[in-house]
Amino acid sequence: MIEVLRPRAVSRSRPRVRGIGRVLIAVYGVLALAATGRSFVQIVGKFDQAPLAYLLSALAAVVYIVATIALTQPGRIWHTVAWATISFEMLGVLVVGTLSLLDPGLFPHDTVWSMFGRGYLFIPLVIPVLGMIWLSRNPPEGPESNHTEPTHTEPTHTAPTPTAPTHGDA
């Protein structure tokens, strides 16, 4: 992935990027809730009708939950987790979306990813792209700085302070 260069001059607008990140997290949260709700209904209500599709729904729900949590947590490991889960979602929506279009018989029952997430206003198709852009612009914290409270002074010789979505934006 190409590292997007953020020259120091842009640091003035960094809180804004961070702020948009919050909206991203909120949308992920809603999607996680939606996917969890749907898979809960499918598995409790009619699991025997299409076990594979419903297990896929449940897997998608879990991945959305993990991605939502990973986006809210600071640190390098969570950043990697966020990359992994968001990439998985991208792959999932592309593969399942394409398959459901080419051979509707494969996925007779809706999943979040059927028809590229049409049942969810195509949000599952768009949101991983936005997530990847956001992750690439917000490199993770170094392992050392995980537990230190970020100061408001601009570092002079180190890399720009990470902009992982921790609390305390205002």
Next chain:
Amino acid sequence: MIAWFLIAQIAIATAAGVLCVILGLMGRKPTDLTMGATALVWLLLLAQLVVSVLAPVFGNRATGSLLEFYVYLISAVLLPVGTGFWALIERTRWSTVILGAACLSVAIMLYRMGQIWFVQGA
């Protein structure tokens, strides 16, 4: 579920959502207006919950899956509460946008709930 109440509720949730998204993008932090609009959406959801629980007693039954209906309804009730607390903790304009996103999600979920109640099994 009562049709006119549902339609009014969807209209209000949509209006509140559009209002919050626009004000948020204009740079407003959460105010009494945007928080109040979200609170109104939440109160109407609680009313809808009461109506939906009582409706079958009066012969107004859901045509579709009740399980699916209540998963939607409970999820919808949680959204304004969650984002409302978020807006109280983090007072930035993006919290206002998030309030709007929650209200719009509620509107979509209500539409879907209407389908389950009136159309799905018919």
